[in-house]
Amino acid sequence: MISNPVYSTVPIAAEVFKLGGVYDEKKLFGVTTLDVVRARTFYAGKAKVNVAGVHVPVIGGHAGLTILPLFSQATPSGNLSDEEIRALTKRTQEGGTEVVEAKAGKGSATLSMAYAGAIFADACLKGLNGVPDVVECSYVQSTVTDLPFFASKVRLGKNGVEEVLGLGTLSDFEQQGLEALKPELKSSIEKGIAFVHDN
Numbered sequence: 269m270i271s272n273p274v275y276s277t278v279p280i281a282a283e284v285f286k287l288g289g290v291y292d293e294k295k296l297f298g299v300t301t302l303d304v305v306r307a308r309t310f311y312a313g314k315a316k317v318n319v320a321g322v323h324v325p326v327i328g329g330h331a332g333l334t335i336l337p338l339f340s341q342a343t344p345s346g347n348l349s350d351e352e353i354r355a356l357t358k359r360t361q362e363g364g365t366e367v368v369e370a371k372a373g374k375g376s377a378t379l380s381m382a383y384a385g386a387i388f389a390d391a392c393l394k395g396l397n398g399v400p401d402v403v404e405c406s407y408v409q410s411t412v413t414d415l416p417f418f419a420s421k422v423r424l425g426k427n428g429v430e431e432v433l434g435l436g437t438l439s440d441f442e443q444q445g446l447e448a449l450k451p452e453l454k455s456s457i458e459k460g461i462a463f464v465h466d467n
């Protein structure tokens with residue numbers, strides 16, 4: 269699922285598939301790769317490292333505060349200040365809205381989404397083809413938090429999602445971000461599920 273709001277459209281799709289008796293949680297992904305692309309790009313710029321070698325997990329959902337880049341786990345380490353990390357987090361969270369507002373009703377990010385979509389589709393194909401250790405962040409059915417859907421690192425394989433990976437160690441700032449995003453994410457998931465049953 270790429271169509272927004274991804275944090276609701278994925279639960280909507282899951283519910284529709286369940287009603288049709290064909291839901292396979294291993295094969296339903298919300299594409300959050302663009303958040304990862306933005307986090308990597310902004311981080312590389314600030315840390316003055318080559319973006320090609322940068323990894324930053326992004327967890328949560330796919331809108332505003334629900335997008336939580338884990339810069340404490342970024343590699344290579346950029347030794348950025350707390351203030352810089354806060355600014356990079358905000359920029360990543362607002363990246364999509366920035367483009368939507370700049371295009372003023374004429375759509376959303378397209379070229380960067382195509383790039384992100386290609387990365388994610390390529391990872392899915394590698395997994396399906398049996399390439400080992402293919403890991404991308406994605407918004408999937410999850411038990412890593414108390415929310416039924418959550419974006420985190422996912423290991424892809426022949427069946428789709430082979431393993432939803434844990435969050436690793438979070439900084440205090442990220443832990444606070446995680447607690448702050450939960451109410452919005454919970455309500456967006458519930459709204460999606462209710463939408464299916466009300467319609």
Ligand SMILES: NC(=O)c1ccc[n+]([C@@H]2O[C@H](COP(=O)([O-])OP(=O)(O)OC[C@H]3O[C@@H](n4cnc5c(N)ncnc54)[C@H](O)[C@@H]3O)[C@@H](O)[C@H]2O)c1
Pocket residue numbers: 269270271272273274299300301302303330374375376377378381
């Ligand atoms: N997951 C991500 O990272 C990400 C990134 C970019 C865009 N998006 C989402 O992708 C979607 C498309 O973005 P876009 O920039 O191409 O938007 P867009 O406005 O350019 O295109 C939307 C298209 O949907 C069509 N449409 C609208 N209502 C319809 C309906 N009821 N039935 C059939 N078609 C309908 C419109 O005619 C239009 O062609 C949006 O939901 C956007 O939010 C997601």
Ligand SMILES: O=C(O)C[C@H](O)C(=O)O
Pocket residue numbers: 272302303363364365367368376377
């Ligand atoms: O379409 C949007 O609202 C934003 C899009 O999801 C993006 O991340 O660029």
